[in-house]
Amino acid sequence: MKHILVTGSTGTLGRQVAGLLRTRGADVRGLSRRPGQAYQGDLATGAGLDAALDGAGAVVHCASDTRRFGRSDIDSTRNLLATASRTGHPHVIFVSIVGVDRIPYPYYRIKLEAEGLIDAYGGTILRATQFHDFVLGGARIAARLPLVFAPDVPVQPISTQDVAARIADLVDTPVPGRAADLGGPEVLRAPEVFRSYLAATGSRRRLVPVRLPGATFRAFRDGAHLAPANPSSGERWSDFLTARFPATGTT
Template structure:
């Protein structure tokens, strides 16, 4: 049994990661900024990190400032690594995104810089493809319009619980460096994924595939965010939709 600190433990990925690690028998701590939390800490300011990391064997770093495109992620990662070094250098497993070194997208550049910090520390990085939840959020947003605009790109969505299972393996292995990428079990076009969502809610709205200008979208069109050679055997998009409440 390991004592593990999970950052972002209440987020889309952090929640299933914490639950999976606890189910494996580990002593899991969830880092939270909420007052009164058992392990309160703020990655951006560094407050409370020393106490949260006391006695920890491993850190799974899932936290990311996605609402602001990772604006605070570098500072947060540096603070975490500094506190980890003071706490005896526990192993750190970081979650990144497939293609961050090939797609010139601002959030991806930040992720890549965070990867470099993790590598310099001696931690492990796992790159995963887009989560089912992320694709669903995009479909919900687009589905509010009379015409449903969908990016004309392929996507390889993956279930967060499948990413959590792989992170559980990496926690046990504790091998530094970049692990093999992890992708969903199927590569599909985003318009088809959106169509599946619309069918699920009984909508016959028209889907309009769109292509955007710029180098980032061109890289997505070229499939730089995909890893077909590293498909998981996990949950497919249709199964995810069938088991998830998908409000309009």
């Protein structure tokens, strides 16, 4: 049986993807820079990629240099695809973000350029809206200040399990080019999402919705990052919060 390579298998989404594909019976190998992974390798330098891709039937490309806003992502994607082209040309599924072509945010520009590489290779691009965990991270950072500033924009958070399920379907039934954008089950306002986080953690801090200037914020405000036409039927934000914070006062 050919294996499925999951890049970024130590990440928020990659962990879910690898786990789900395994439960469906696939031979899944993870790639990460950390020792102890099935394949230790560095996409940015290309180290370890030949071994990781040798015998791969499909690749789910979840890795991203998120801590440095995608700085090495173009080199990484190029290296991955160049090696894949030499080693049997497996199907590649790339995880992107809804609105990368409409929001002039630097990380999104990098994602869009990476999408172009995937498209030229003949892979599949799946754009998703913001993950629950990502929105939670934003709320946590905002809640460190005595006044909790929340961007006054809509948000359509989705669970990584739902994104992983869609990816697993795309592994089974490849779609050429861009798959339909995938959004969370409901469109909410970021201030109400942050407020629910404060309530779930027992915080009494005051929340202040903020309206920021600039084209990027305007695009977010206009909902360019949403996929209202294709909501998932999976976990809602409120259920995610309840699962994460079963007892008030936990952070």
